[in-house]
Amino acid sequence: MKLKWAMLTLVFAWTASHAAIGADAAGMKSGFALSGIVSSAEEGPMEGVLVSAKRANSNITITVASDEKGRYQFPASRLEPGSYSLRIRAVGFDADDPGAISIGEKSATADLKLHKAKDLAAQLTNAEWMLSMNATEAEKGSLLNCVQCHTLERILRSKHTPEEFAKVLDRMGSYANQSFPFHVQKRKADRLLEERGEYREKARQKQAEFLAHVNLSANQTWPYLLQTLRRPMGRSTHMIVTEYDLPRKTVEPHDVILDAQGNAWYSNFGEQAVGMLDPKSGKVTEFNVPILKPGFPTGELGMQADPAGNFWFGMMFQAGVAKFDPKTHEFQTWSAPGEFNRDMTQINMAAPQSSNVDGKVWTQNNGFAVIHRIDLASGKIETFQPFKDTKEGENHNIYDVIPDSHNNAYFTDFANEHIGRIDAKTGEIKLWVIPTKGAAPRRGQIDGQDRVWFGEYKGNKIGMFDPKREKFTEWTAPTAYSAP
DSSP states (O other), rough: OOOOOSSSEEEOOOOSSSOOOOOTOOOOOEEEEOOOEETTTTTOOSSOOEEEEETTTTTTEEEEOTTSSSEEEEETTTTTTTEHHHHHHHTTEOOEEEEEEEEEESSSOOOOEEEEEOEEEEEHHHHHHHHOOOOHHHHHGGGGGGTTSHHHHHHHHHOHHHHHHHHHHHHHTTTTTTOBTTTTOOOSSSSGGGSSHHHHHHHHHHHHHHHHHHSSOOOOSSSSHHHHHHOGGGGGGGGEEEEEEEEEETTTTTEEOTTSOEEEEESSSSSSSSEEEEETOOEEEEOOOOOOSTOOOOOOOOEEEEETTTTEEEEEEEEEEEEEEEEEEEEEEEOOOGGGGTOOOOOEEEEOTHHHHHHHEEEEEETTTTEEETTTTTOOOOETTTTTTOOTTTTOOOEEEOOOOOOEEEEEEETTEEEEOOTTTTOOEEEEOOOSSOOOOEEEEOOOOOOOEEETTOOOTEEEEETTTEEEEOOOOOOSSOOO
């Protein structure tokens, strides 16, 4: 069973080829601590195989990729002396275990022999499952709602009938977004308000019938060929990935930002704590976040820094926004106003990036598709309702709030194809329709020209909106189902 792992990852790109790496700006030692050739009977030397090394009793894993000659190389500066275990990732292949590798003062060598995997399905990513199945793009897109908590493999290996899947979907709908098998959390409200009633039941029945069509309920094997994405090639192999295991499997690191000292701070999607990771030592320090609504699901989302260096985040079903001072380790919180603070209230994003302009911080309320603005001096909270006059049967879901340099608030409408704007001075609300239908705009950022950049989660695109020209530009991701 594949689950979300409690892990942080850093990726570094190499600007030179493997063989040409010497000393870098940080003083990397020349030479390699460990190298070898990756090969198989089917391909000979293999390019793009990910080779990972982890020292005994360490929480840090280093990964490199093999080049066009099948050679992998770990820079000496990345592996300290000690005993290491190795693992590989190359879809369709497994590796013979080379045993413990001892790294000392001299370079070590370990050639890796790969062989065809006995269970290809166990290695597929969610994107590869979606590439493989015989389904419409709309049906495949609906699966992107399933992949936060578990791999699609769990669904597609099942033998559930449509009737059984309908019961599973009803049960899963009772779990909070941040729930997963290691840490189950139940919703207080059955579902968000806009998903209630007849529309919800029809959607669930349609989903159940589709899932039973692509799983193993009617066949011993899948009624489609399993497809795989190609391994990294060329410049894509010139990288180093560093992963840090976190203290518990129940930690769900979500947003990660760096402070001026290079420490990585993260919000915990499922637990009432934020964490700090020292990338040099791998040490993790956690800070407990106040509880605002006892008995409600816990966790944070949307970590952002204000101009003073404080960290802000949404408290989700705790229905509030928190500010954390990394110097004093003190928290300050604001709760959603009374009429918008009910069981379905879910505040995910805090947007303090331009709060120095007028002393105000934006946030959204997912349970009501509204936006709040906090006056830091008075504590007063204003509420803006862009979709107050929504037509019956129309869904809206404000996912992210993105302030520009004047602290005007742009926002993404995940359930519909809108980018919106609230004028900070007048409160005027404007909406623009994204060119790609069903794009599901998700996270966004502002660039130096006050243009809005955002991921199109179900459109597999990156979008940019230029408010001066009121023009959209879109770029398609090179890999299908990347879910930006």
